[in-house]
Amino acid sequence: MRSIIEDKNEKSCFVCGYAGKTEEHHIFGGNPNRRLSEKNGLKVHLCYMHHKDSKAGVHFNPELMEKLHKIGQRAFEESHTREEFMRIFGKNYLDDSEGEKPEEGFIWLNEDKEEPVI
Numbered sequence: 001m002r003s004i005i006e007d008k009n010e011k012s013c014f015v016c017g018y019a020g021k022t023e024e025h026h027i028f029g030g031n032p033n034r035r036l037s038e039k040n041g042l043k044v045h046l047c048y049m050h051h052k053d054s055k056a057g058v059h060f061n062p063e064l065m066e067k068l069h070k071i072g073q074r075a076f077e078e079s080h081t082r083e084e085f086m087r088i089f090g091k092n093y094l095d096d097s098e099g100e101k102p103e104e105g106f107i108w109l110n111e112d113k114e115e116p117v118i
């Protein structure tokens with residue numbers, strides 16, 4: 001199945017947008033999750049650096065891995081329930097208490113007001 005996260009024909013790096021040579025990465029790896037990722041279209045294209053580089057690559061960078069897990073689960077839940085996700089992958093990667101927390105390093109400009117400007 002093609003990716004449900006990327007646009008059709010999208011082949012540039014999901015992290016940095018690099019449009020050269022990229023590789024397909026299955027968001028949930030290992031057995032049997034890799035196969036289940038394939039079946040459910042939970043995959044993205046990554047450049048070598050964001051895929052297998054020993055520092056920045058998702059396979060060596062737990063933070064990036066976690067981020068992709070969340071993106072993958074969110075995409076899946078656009079057309080399925082959380083129960084289905086957990087039945088298939090055996091885990092919930094989305095902690096709703098942190099909900100739509102801004103990216104790390106993001107600073108709310110008007111912290112003291114009721115409605116933050118996004």
Ligand SMILES: [Zn+2]
Nearest residue numbers: 013016047050
């Ligand atoms: Zn990249």
Ligand SMILES: [Zn+2]
Nearest residue numbers: 024025026051
């Ligand atoms: Zn991979």
